[in-house]
Amino acid sequence: MKIAIVEDDINMRKSLEIAFSDYSEFNINSFKNPKDALKKLDDSYDLVITDINMPGMDGIEFAKTLNGKYEIIMMTGNATLQKAIDSIQLGVKDFLLKPFEIETLVSAIKRSVKVKEVVKKAKSTTSKKASSSSFLATSPALEKLLNMTERASKTDASILLLGESGVGKEVFATHIHKNSPRNSKPFVAINMAAIPDNLIESELFGFEKGAFTDATEAKIGQFEAANGGTLFLDEIGEMPFNVQAKLLRAIQEREIRPLGSKKVVKIDIRIVSATNASLEQKISDGEFREDLFYRLNTIPLSIPPLRDRVEEILDIATISLKQNCEKYSFDQKEFCEDSKAQLLKYSWPGNIRELISVVERATILSDGDLITPESLFLESRGLKPSNEKKTIADMEKDLIIEILENCENNLEDSAKMLGMSQANLKKKITKYNL
Numbered sequence: 274m275k276i277a278i279v280e281d282d283i284n285m286r287k288s289l290e291i292a293f294s295d296y297s298e299f300n301i302n303s304f305k306n307p308k309d310a311l312k313k314l315d316d317s318y319d320l321v322i323t324d325i326n327m328p329g330m331d332g333i334e335f336a337k338t339l340n341g342k343y344e345i346i347m348m349t350g351n352a353t354l355q356k357a358i359d360s361i362q363l364g365v366k367d368f369l370l371k372p373f374e375i376e377t378l379v380s381a382i383k384r385s386v387k388v389k390e391v392v393k394k395a396k397s398t399t400s401k402k403a404s405s406s407s408f409l410a411t412s413p414a415l416e417k418l419l420n421m422t423e424r425a426s427k428t429d430a431s432i433l434l435l436g437e438s439g440v441g442k443e444v445f446a447t448h449i450h451k452n453s454p455r456n457s458k459p460f461v462a463i464n465m466a467a468i469p470d471n472l473i474e475s476e477l478f479g480f481e482k483g484a485f486t487d488a489t490e491a492k493i494g495q496f497e498a499a500n501g502g503t504l505f506l507d508e509i510g511e512m513p514f515n516v517q518a519k520l521l522r523a524i525q526e527r528e529i530r531p532l533g534s535k536k537v538v539k540i541d542i543r544i545v546s547a548t549n550a551s552l553e554q555k556i557s558d559g560e561f562r563e564d565l566f567y568r569l570n571t572i573p574l575s576i577p578p579l580r581d582r583v584e585e586i587l588d589i590a591t592i593s594l595k596q597n598c599e600k601y602s603f604d605q606k607e608f609c610e611d612s613k614a615q616l617l618k619y620s621w622p623g624n625i626r627e628l629i630s631v632v633e634r635a636t637i638l639s640d641g642d643l644i645t646p647e648s649l650f651l652e653s654r655g656l657k658p659s660n661e662k663k664t665i666a667d668m669e670k671d672l673i674i675e676i677l678e679n680c681e682n683n684l685e686d687s688a689k690m691l692g693m694s695q696a697n698l699k700k701k702i703t704k705y706n707l
Contacts, residue, residue, distance in 0.1 A: 274386065278303040279310045279323040279335065280348070289322075292375040299382070307335035318343060320385055322378070325349045325356045332356070336363045344385045346378070354655070358623040359438055366630055369653050377653050384638055384650065391637045395601050408444065410588030414577045425572045426452035431524070433509075433569050434547035436576030439626030442547040443507060445576060449545055450503040458502030463495050466508040474516050475532050478523070484533025496529050496540050503543045509569065510550035514560060521565045544569065579621040579628065586616055586628065593629050594644065597636040606636060608644045615646050619656045670705045673698070677707070
């Protein structure tokens, strides 16, 4: 198996080279930066292992450039965990928190090989991804937001969806369209981060034949394609500053001018946009227009992260498991109790997108009918082992919680059982935020 390691830290790079010398099944080539790797990568490579924080081109840009051609394993420190989570959106399935043992990396490689083989054999007719079809579960936080969304959908006002990467912003955008007066018209989604800067304008507004070198025929843009319906602009914070003025004008004047055309085209669309970035910070940094922000932010809807919607985790995981068993023609599987506990304990920084990705890989990697913690492979992402030793403070906190529950939060009885004064117990409750 031929593997490319891309790591700018020479000590880390050499350590990996030495460690892999014990594994004859792996043919390792290492590179000190993505640009050097891109010159050498060809169809003979099976896998790319890359760091995220690198000068020049970082791991995220590198993954975008590879465009899904190779399986990728990201290596990251805690400081760049959010970048690792963002890499999930690019199709990266595994990331390892530094420091890690070489055996952990080898396990990740073998997982990638097995997943690739199974996916390749999968039937061409598969069910839609769970993450883009509908809401798979409910929770108080989600219900509260859906009530607000229902009211906003009935209007024609611009909506800005806010939330971390992977919370399901496109699902909400689709839901808004389906519940709006425009539901019989087109819903068109475009991801700003997925389009090269020099192509965004032509993608949005279209172009005439001969407008630029490769324009061999005219093409309508996404504004025209969505006419009468809803245009969803995902990752709006990534829109180039020079294109923002043209977007603002299109919204204000309700008309566009395709590249190379002298005629304007009238449009009637509803704009829904989304971002996981702070647009206020981008405005402060001079990267986003304040007037455009206010046009897009008529109704802001903040989608809570999955860690604040814990009630949804097992339902989403179970439905996703069922869909993946059907997708890969497996007998129906289920999660063991320890796996359920891990699913609930993990913080899911990549939110629903990460959960669905983990479940898909666990479905493929589990040997029997039970999904075990080993198949979930969450400890490499930072989940602490269940057998990790607790500190004295942790044990004291757990004891106080247990006694308070047994005494139905009666401070006097709890203090007596713990052998401390009520004043001291109150201090402990404040200290542990109970």
